[in-house]
Structure formats: C-alpha cells, structure tokens
Amino acid sequence: MTITTIALSNLVLSSLNMRQGDVDVSDLIGSMTARVQAGDAPLLQNLRVTMQLDADGAETGKAEVHVGGRRWRALNALVKAKVIKKTYEVPVAVCATAQAALEESLEENMVRLDPHPAEQYITYARLAETGMTVEQIAARYDQTELVVRRRLALGRVSPKLLDLYRQNQISGPQMRALGLTEDHAVQEEAWFGVEHDWQRQERYLRQRITKDEVEAASNQLASIVGEEAYLAAGGTIRRDLFADDGGAYFQDPALLESLALKILGAKQEEVKAEGWKWVEIHPTLNYAIRDQWGTVAAKPVSLSAEAAARVEELEAQAEAHSEAEDWEAVEVCDAEVQKIHDDAGEEYDPADIAVCGAVVTIAKGQVVVERGFICKAEAKARRAAEMKAERSTDGEGAGEPVVALSGKLREALSGEHTMAMRAAIAAQPSVALVAVVHRLLMQTHYNGFDRDLFSCVSLQGPGYADPMAAYERDLSDTVAGVALAKVREQMAEALPSEKADLWSFLLEQSQDRLLVFLAYASSGLINALQHGHSRSESVRSGQRLAQALSLDMADYWTATADNYFSRVGKPLILEAVTEVVGAPAAAGMASLKKGELAQRAEEALDGARWVPAIFRHSETEALAEVEDGEVQDVAEAA
Structure with missing residues (x-):
C-alpha cells in the first residue's frame, strides 16, 4: 500500500465506491471549513484510491476514489466555495488491484460500529471544558446552537446514569428528563430514589426534578405575569432545552404568585x-x-x-x-x-x-x-x-307551558347529552378516573340508600333493560355515535380478543395505558337520562360531569325544527330566537303559526351554536329545567 498525495483535480469517484449518486455531505463541509479556518488540514483520514487505466492498461494520471467518496465530494464543495483550491494535494493510499479496492469499499461501509450517543455527548462536554464556546462548537461541527446545548446537557449527566444509558437501561426520553438539571445528586435521586420502574417514566422524572417549580406553559399565573416581568423582579427560570415550546420552569412560586396577585388586584379595584x-x-x-x-x-x-x-x-x-x-x-x-x-x-x-x-x-x-x-x-x-x-299569565299561548320541556323531549335530549358525555369521557382519562373513583366511594364509603342519585356512573353498565340501549341505536350516526364507534374499533385492536387473557394483559400495561382503558370502559357506564321522576341531585351529577369534561353540546347537536322547535311551545321558540337574533326579530315571528315558526327559528339559528338550557352546564339552569319539568309533568298528567 503506497501513501502519497494527488491534486484534487486529478481525483474522480470510482465505480467501486458503494455511495453513488447524490449524497448529503453538509456535515462534512461545515467541519472541514472550520478546520481550514483554524489553520488545520481539512481531512483527518486519507482517501483510498486506485490509479485509473486507459483501454491499453496505461495510467491516465487520474486516480479513482473507492473509499472516502463523501470526503471527496466535500472537498470539491470547498473548491466551489473557494475555501481551498482545486490543486490542493490530497493524501491518499493507493491500492494495487480492483479486487482489493472492492473489498475495502465494502468494509468501509458495512464493517463498522457507530459510537454510542453517550460518547458524542461526553465529547461535546469535554470540548466545552477546553474553553470552546457553544457558538464555536456549533460552527466546528455544522450544528445549530440548540443541538449543541442539548448535547452538552446530556454530556453533563451523572457518569453512573451515562453508564446505564450505554447499557440501554435508560432511554433517550428519560435522559432528556434527567438533563433538566446539572446536579448529579438530584439526577441520581430522581432515578435511584424510587421503588418501581414506572416511577422512572420521563414525566415522573421531570416532576421530581421540578417538584417545587411552576411550569410556565401550563400555569395561569405565569401566563399573565410573563417571563420578562418575573425575571425583572429577581426570579430565576429553569430552561428545558428539549421542549419544543422552549419550556420554562419558574423556580420561585411565591414571587410569581405575588406578581400575579398585583395584576389581579388592580383589575379587582377597577371592577x-x-x-x-x-x-x-x-x-x-x-x-x-x-x-x-x-x-x-x-x-x-x-x-x-x-x-x-x-x-x-x-x-x-x-x-x-x-x-x-x-x-x-x-x-x-x-x-x-x-x-x-x-x-x-x-x-x-x-x-x-x-x-x-x-x-x-x-x-x-x-x-x-x-x-x-x-x-x-x-x-x-x-x-x-x-x-x-x-x-298565572293569560292571553295567547295560555294552557301551554312557558318555560318547560315535555317529559319525552327531556328524555330524548338527555339521551343525546349522555351519548356526547360518553364520547367526551373516552378521550379524557383524568376526568374518567375522578368519575369512577367518585362512584366507588359513593358505593362503599357513603353507602346510603340514595347513593345512585349523586352519580351518573352506573356500576351495572350496559345490560338487561338498559334504558340507553335504544338511544345508542338511534344515535349511532350522530357525531357522538360515530366518535364512540371509532373508539370501540381502536379498543378492539388494542385489547385481547379473549376474556381469559385480559388480566395478564393489563398487568403488563403502563399506568398511562391503563388510564386510557379506564376512560374507554367508563364511557359505557355513563347514564344521564332524565325521566319524569328525575330528581335534582341526579340531574346535578350529570351536569357536574359534563362541566368537568368541558362538554360543548354545540359540537354534537344542532337545534332543528324536527328535533326541538316543533316539540316545544311558541314561547320557548321565541325565547331562543330572542337570545340569538334579538327581540325585534322574535317579535316579527310572534304571529306565525307553530309549524312555520319552528322552521323560521331553525333558519334564524343556523350556525349560531345555540343549545337549550338542558345542555348548558350551569347548575341553576339545570335545576330550573327540572323544576319546570315537574310542572310540565303535572300538566301532562292532567
């Protein structure tokens, strides 16, 4: 093997090189440029070549690169950028035969072991220890400054934890959570100071490291104070380099609360x-x-x-x-x-x-x-x-209820409400957990005869004489029905097909995954139907759940002549029109016959996202609806 130098202009890519066509060399260009600017040679390794022969077997003066094709491309890019000249003498090792060249090309690209990411992070940290700035390291290795800061943070994690990372006992997301702090003692306590593996999940590591701090992205006080005012008042912030939103943790909650209360107090005086x-x-x-x-x-x-x-x-x-x-x-x-x-x-x-x-x-x-x-x-x-x-009001409309819904309509609308709650809770495990725990405590701790009135979660679930079964069939093509069908399809794929396999399957699931299954299961337990005998406590339980879910029935239901306006009295229709379009418009419709009025109301409220009181999650409105319903039930009985 002969070591020599050959002008870059006399080097060409060999057909024996495994990397043909367009190849990304941007990383090498940045690194080589930085080396040249620092007064060093652009290459750390020789290229390997064979001498080019013509048809008669004579050397042409050119050399074909079979190992180092990316480096050869990067050198030519440096020529175009006028960083080096095309006459630059490239150190090469000359291979004697084509067979040997082909074997070397294969070994170069296939018989290799990339370093573990941990080694890269540690090397970046060592570069910083030599005095290189983040900007210098980024320029030297053609990386963004954010990437460099992230690698530096990971390179400064406790050596004990880095060893576990090398052994694949710590995942990348877990390392990023540990990188929130440079304090090795805090890192090790977060990892080793727990009893169960699930406590080492990324989110729990973050929680322990930032347990006395306020996450700005999810905190209402931080949103009105802002980072600038908080820092100006002497506060400190922990930055999460790995958060896409530039995550920040306010490390002085007392100061944050004080600043927020000043803002809220000023508004209080105005009001x-x-x-x-x-x-x-x-x-x-x-x-x-x-x-x-x-x-x-x-x-x-x-x-x-x-x-x-x-x-x-x-x-x-x-x-x-x-x-x-x-x-x-x-x-x-x-x-x-x-x-x-x-x-x-x-x-x-x-x-x-x-x-x-x-x-x-x-x-x-x-x-x-x-x-x-x-x-x-x-x-x-x-x-x-x-x-x-x-x-006691007389006149037009006397004899029909002024503010009440009929028992049948209340039941139908509450069926729609229940279906929407089922669809919403299936996507909100945290609310599902509260609803189920509340029902279990009502069953066990508060074991009075009226416990069922205080929860719309039925422990019996679907089964014989289930009053919601008919509504599920009738409402299968509604927004809520389609959403529930999609969830059931997803769960059918996720859960075991055999009941006997369910217990062992669940034991292997993470806590987050179990909460997803809990939300799905609880969706089938929700029953907020309102019958003629529904009491206020029962109605309140459904309203509380709907409010906890931030349920907006306008996402699931639209008032039409068929499903609402033709089924209520004229005063209620005009009340709805007044609320959305205004009193003058309602007054202009007052003389219409019931059928025409119902159709005009549907047109007037089209797109307004209006819903009746039974769908609004104000306890006052909900209970008033029940009281009105009781009056209506008496009228219907008479």
Whole structure:
C-alpha cells in the first residue's frame, strides 16, 4: 500500500465506491471549513484510491476514489466555495488491484460500529471544558446552537446514569428528563430514589426534578405575569432545552404568585368601582367555585332614538320583503337589526349590581372578569317568583307551558347529552378516573340508600333493560355515535380478543395505558337520562360531569325544527330566537303559526351554536329545567 498525495483535480469517484449518486455531505463541509479556518488540514483520514487505466492498461494520471467518496465530494464543495483550491494535494493510499479496492469499499461501509450517543455527548462536554464556546462548537461541527446545548446537557449527566444509558437501561426520553438539571445528586435521586420502574417514566422524572417549580406553559399565573416581568423582579427560570415550546420552569412560586396577585388586584379595584356588592379573585374559576352561586343575565342597552328609528325602518322593510318572499333581503335587514343591538351592547340592572358580585379570574392566558353571580338562595327565590308569574299569565299561548320541556323531549335530549358525555369521557382519562373513583366511594364509603342519585356512573353498565340501549341505536350516526364507534374499533385492536387473557394483559400495561382503558370502559357506564321522576341531585351529577369534561353540546347537536322547535311551545321558540337574533326579530315571528315558526327559528339559528338550557352546564339552569319539568309533568298528567 503506497501513501502519497494527488491534486484534487486529478481525483474522480470510482465505480467501486458503494455511495453513488447524490449524497448529503453538509456535515462534512461545515467541519472541514472550520478546520481550514483554524489553520488545520481539512481531512483527518486519507482517501483510498486506485490509479485509473486507459483501454491499453496505461495510467491516465487520474486516480479513482473507492473509499472516502463523501470526503471527496466535500472537498470539491470547498473548491466551489473557494475555501481551498482545486490543486490542493490530497493524501491518499493507493491500492494495487480492483479486487482489493472492492473489498475495502465494502468494509468501509458495512464493517463498522457507530459510537454510542453517550460518547458524542461526553465529547461535546469535554470540548466545552477546553474553553470552546457553544457558538464555536456549533460552527466546528455544522450544528445549530440548540443541538449543541442539548448535547452538552446530556454530556453533563451523572457518569453512573451515562453508564446505564450505554447499557440501554435508560432511554433517550428519560435522559432528556434527567438533563433538566446539572446536579448529579438530584439526577441520581430522581432515578435511584424510587421503588418501581414506572416511577422512572420521563414525566415522573421531570416532576421530581421540578417538584417545587411552576411550569410556565401550563400555569395561569405565569401566563399573565410573563417571563420578562418575573425575571425583572429577581426570579430565576429553569430552561428545558428539549421542549419544543422552549419550556420554562419558574423556580420561585411565591414571587410569581405575588406578581400575579398585583395584576389581579388592580383589575379587582377597577371592577369594584362599577358598584358590585362584592368582587373576588379566583385565578382558577372551576366548577367547585362556580357551584357556590347562581347567575343573573345582563340586559340589552336601550337604543338611542336614532337607532330605534333605524330598527323600525328595517323591520318595515323586512316585512315588505317577506310578503314578496325575497328571503335574502329579509336576512340582510335582520342582520343589520342584529348588528345595531350588538353595537348597543348589554348592561346589568343597577338593582342586580347592588345584590350580585363579580369574579376576577384568568382564562386562556388573559385576565377576565365574570359578572352577575348571585347567592343560591336569592337565585332560587327569584326563579320561584318568575315561575309563579308565568303560570298565572293569560292571553295567547295560555294552557301551554312557558318555560318547560315535555317529559319525552327531556328524555330524548338527555339521551343525546349522555351519548356526547360518553364520547367526551373516552378521550379524557383524568376526568374518567375522578368519575369512577367518585362512584366507588359513593358505593362503599357513603353507602346510603340514595347513593345512585349523586352519580351518573352506573356500576351495572350496559345490560338487561338498559334504558340507553335504544338511544345508542338511534344515535349511532350522530357525531357522538360515530366518535364512540371509532373508539370501540381502536379498543378492539388494542385489547385481547379473549376474556381469559385480559388480566395478564393489563398487568403488563403502563399506568398511562391503563388510564386510557379506564376512560374507554367508563364511557359505557355513563347514564344521564332524565325521566319524569328525575330528581335534582341526579340531574346535578350529570351536569357536574359534563362541566368537568368541558362538554360543548354545540359540537354534537344542532337545534332543528324536527328535533326541538316543533316539540316545544311558541314561547320557548321565541325565547331562543330572542337570545340569538334579538327581540325585534322574535317579535316579527310572534304571529306565525307553530309549524312555520319552528322552521323560521331553525333558519334564524343556523350556525349560531345555540343549545337549550338542558345542555348548558350551569347548575341553576339545570335545576330550573327540572323544576319546570315537574310542572310540565303535572300538566301532562292532567
């Protein structure tokens, strides 16, 4: 084997080289360029060549590269970039025969062992110890600075843990979690200081390392304070280099809370000036807090004389267009009327402000104010007075319920509600766990005769005389029905086909996987049907679950003439139109016959995502629906 140098311009790629065609050499270009700029030779290894022969067997003066094709391509790229000249003398080892060259090419590409990633991480860390900056290492090896920082973090993990990583006893995701800190003691405690393997899952390692810190991406307080203000106040942040969203952990929760409360307190003072009886701060306004109060609604602001005159003009135009059956023109007029009312806005009655309160909270990363909360006793008294007044009302519509749904309609709608809850809970294991544990504790710890009233989770599940069976069949092609069918298909593939194999299969599953199966199983246990004899406690249990699931029935159900408007009284239809389109539009429909009114209501509410009170997850509305239903049941019986 002869070692010599040959000008780059006299080197060509051999047909014996295994790498033919386009080959990525960007990593080599960056590395070689950095070496040349540092005054070093671009190559660390010789190329291996055979001398090119012509048809008569004479040397042509060219040499064919059979080992080092990527390096040869990178050198030519450096010539194009004017980093080196084409006359650059390349060190080569000359192979005597084509057979030997072919064997070398095979060995170069197939008989090789890449270093374990751990060795790469450790080498990066050693480079940093020599004084090289992140920027220098990135330029030297043609990497982004983020990649270099990540490898440095992994290279600084405890040697004990790196050894386990080499032995494949620690996975890449687990290493990335351990790389959250450079403290070897903390890393080792997170790994070795637990009893079970499942406690070493990536998310649990992260939780232990950051147990006293606040994850910015999921924390409401962090969202309103922001990193800049927190750092300016002297806070410190732990960065998760491996998070796609640039994960940050605020390491001083007390400081974060103090800064957030200042922001919320300033908004609280603004709202107090509006005259509310009380204003409270609740950074998280969950169901347990909302459950303390009822609510009162704001009312449309009275229109100015000019706006009222324009509305009257538009209503006259709409009536004329309606007589001419020009429905598009009617819609244009109705839309402008609605815009006038929307622009006027809403306001609370001063009498309501005097007895009601407001809450300053955080939603979607913003400080928001929710107004119109009222104590339950006051809300119940108001509702009773309204119902009494409604029952004594005479005139058009007398004899039909003003605010009630029929028993059959309530049952049908609650069937839709149950199907939607089943579809939603199958995708939310954390809520499913709460629902099932709640039901089990009601069964065991609170073992009173009325325990079934407080949970819509049925331990019996589907079976004989199951009241939901008919609804499942009838609603199989709805949004919820299709979603549930898809989940069942997925579970059929994931679970054993034989019952006898289920126990051993579940023992082998991770906790996260078991929660997925729990959510699926619990979806078949949900039963929130409302019958004529449904009590408020039973209704409340379904409402609580729906609210915990953040269930929006508008995603699953749309009001039509067939499924709702033709099945309720005119007052309820007009109430819905008023709520969505406005009082003027409702007044314009009041004289229509029931069938036509139902169809016009469907058209008016198309796309509005309106749902009736039975689908709204306010306890006050839900219980009022039950009370109204009781009145309706009496009327139907009579």
